Amino acid sequence: MGVQKSAYDAFVGRRIQQRRVELGLVQTDANNPHNRETLLDRIRKLFPDTTITDSTIQSVELGRGRLRLEDAAQICMALRMPLSDLLAESDKPFEASVLKPDSTNSRMLVALMLADHSQDVKELSAMGMAVNLSACVTRLERLLDVCPLHNGLLDMKDLDRARVHLNGLIPDNVQEHVPVSANQERVMVSREIIARFELLMKNMDEILCWFRQSEYSVMIQENMLTRIEHDCQTVERQMRGNVTVRTTIQNIQTTMASIRKGKSDGKSLD
Structure with a gap:
C-alpha cells in the first residue's frame, strides 16, 4: 500500500521542485547523462555531513515524505529561498505551517541558526x-x-x-x-x-x-x-x-x- 499524501506535503514537494527546476538543478544522478549539478550536490557543498539522500529528495518532491526542520533549512539554503516560502502558502502565511510564528519549530530555527555545524x-x-x-x-x-x-x-x-x-x-x-x-x-x-x-x-x-x-x-x-x-x-x-x-x-x-x-x-x- 502506498504512502498517503497530504495536501501540505504535496505543496512542499511542488515548491521544492519548482525552485530546483528554476535554478537548473537535476533531481538526482539517476537520470543525469550530462553530469549536471544536482540538488544533493549543492546541499553537500554546504553541509558535508547532511543526512539528506537522493531518496529523501525524490520522496519529498513526490509529496510522500515529511521533512525534518533541519533538512528543510538545508534544502532552502541550497535553493537560496527563505524557509517561510517553502513551508507556507504566500496568500495564507503560516496556516497549517510547521513554522507558525512562536511555534516550537519556529524557536528551533533560531537554535539551528546558532548551531556550529553550519558552514x-x-x-x-x-x-x-x-x-x-x-x-x-x-x-x-x-x-x-x-x-x-x-x-x-x-x-x-x-x-x-x-x-x-x-x-x-x-x-x-x-x-x-x-x-x-x-x-x-x-x-x-x-x-x-x-x-x-x-x-x-x-x-x-x-x-x-x-x-x-x-x-x-x-x-x-x-x-x-x-x-x-x-x-x-x-x-x-x-x-x-x-x-x-x-x-x-x-x-x-x-x-x-x-x-x-x-x-x-x-x-x-x-
Missing part, C-alpha cells in the same frame, strides 16, 4: 530574518482585518472581536471595576491597536533595513514586497494624521525601493 551562519541568519519578516507581515494583516480603524478609532461594532484578538485586553480601570463608558473603552482599545501597529511597522522597517544593507536581499521576493506595500497603504488610510506611522511607512517605502533597485542591478546574492 554559513550568515545565510542561515538571513533565513531567520526572512521568517521574522513574514511573521510581522502576517500579524499586521491579521490586525488590519480584525481590528480596522477609521481615522485612528475602532468602530463600536468591532469592539468585541478586537478585544478577543488582543488577548482579552481590558483597560485597567475596567479591571478595577471603575465605570467606563463604551466609547471610553473604544478609545482605550484603539490606543492599544495603534501601539501594536507602530511596533509591527517598526519591526518590519528594521528587518528590511537589515536586508538592504546585506547581500541577501534576494531572499525577499517580490510578492512579499507587494504585500508590504499594500499593507502600508491600508495602515496609512486607517491612521491618517499619525506622524510616527507615516514616518515609518516612508522609511519602509524608501528601503523597499532600494532593495528592488539592488536586485534589478544584480547586486544581491545570485
Whole structure:
C-alpha cells in the first residue's frame, strides 16, 4: 500500500521542485547523462555531513515524505529561498505551517541558526530574518482585518472581536471595576491597536533595513514586497494624521525601493 499524501506535503514537494527546476538543478544522478549539478550536490557543498539522500529528495518532491526542520533549512539554503516560502502558502502565511510564528519549530530555527555545524551562519541568519519578516507581515494583516480603524478609532461594532484578538485586553480601570463608558473603552482599545501597529511597522522597517544593507536581499521576493506595500497603504488610510506611522511607512517605502533597485542591478546574492 502506498504512502498517503497530504495536501501540505504535496505543496512542499511542488515548491521544492519548482525552485530546483528554476535554478537548473537535476533531481538526482539517476537520470543525469550530462553530469549536471544536482540538488544533493549543492546541499553537500554546504553541509558535508547532511543526512539528506537522493531518496529523501525524490520522496519529498513526490509529496510522500515529511521533512525534518533541519533538512528543510538545508534544502532552502541550497535553493537560496527563505524557509517561510517553502513551508507556507504566500496568500495564507503560516496556516497549517510547521513554522507558525512562536511555534516550537519556529524557536528551533533560531537554535539551528546558532548551531556550529553550519558552514554559513550568515545565510542561515538571513533565513531567520526572512521568517521574522513574514511573521510581522502576517500579524499586521491579521490586525488590519480584525481590528480596522477609521481615522485612528475602532468602530463600536468591532469592539468585541478586537478585544478577543488582543488577548482579552481590558483597560485597567475596567479591571478595577471603575465605570467606563463604551466609547471610553473604544478609545482605550484603539490606543492599544495603534501601539501594536507602530511596533509591527517598526519591526518590519528594521528587518528590511537589515536586508538592504546585506547581500541577501534576494531572499525577499517580490510578492512579499507587494504585500508590504499594500499593507502600508491600508495602515496609512486607517491612521491618517499619525506622524510616527507615516514616518515609518516612508522609511519602509524608501528601503523597499532600494532593495528592488539592488536586485534589478544584480547586486544581491545570485
